[in-house]
Amino acid sequence: MAKLSRHERRERRHKRIRKKIFGTPERPRLCVYKSLNAFYAQIIDDTVGRTLVSASSIDRDFVQLTGKRGGKSIQDVQKVAELLVKKALEKGIKKVVFDRGGFLYHGKIKAFADKCRELGLEF
Template sequence: MKINTKQTRIHKHKRVRKKVQGTSTKPRLCVFRSNKHIYAQIIDDMQGTTLVATSSLNLNNQEFDKIGPNCDTSRIVGKQLAEKSINEGIINVVFDRGGKLYHGRVKALAEAAKAAGMGF
């Protein structure tokens, strides 16, 4: 039987989402990692709105070309997200890893957000 990695990730994400729910007092920090970029957004699931969002696409092209899609980029995105969310008054969030392992770029983003003042 052939294993489809995309379907496996979607299945894992659905399993995580059964337990992880964002509220207005503690919204959900959702991370999506592609091969080239990383995206993060803070979502209020009760109202269905995105409160804060950022990604590696927001970096200027020279900076991204120099660094590339690695943990350093994820740390920059995590720090940007934490700064934006603290300006909006969002400090505590629930972390949603999006079906990916808490390792590498996902972990780097999460730890940079924690270091910048967000609480999980």
């Protein structure tokens, strides 16, 4: 059996997680994705397949807040969390289900989740 690449291992973890996690109107799914150059997060209602709120490190709001495009640092990820939580609370979303997207729960993913909890999201 051939050794799986890092990307293939992440995709397997993501599929395994998504079997169990489903966003409802009461508790939508908070999905995160990180690339080498940017960080993306969105809150999704899986019953209708609609994105309710989104934020990323390449959004216009993020660029205005930080003065740069693309967030590679943990501080940038925390700024994305602030933008996302602000938008979510404006829409009345307080409880979510966290989908880490197959990424290991440490570093940027953990910093993002901790900041969201600190700012008022429950998961």
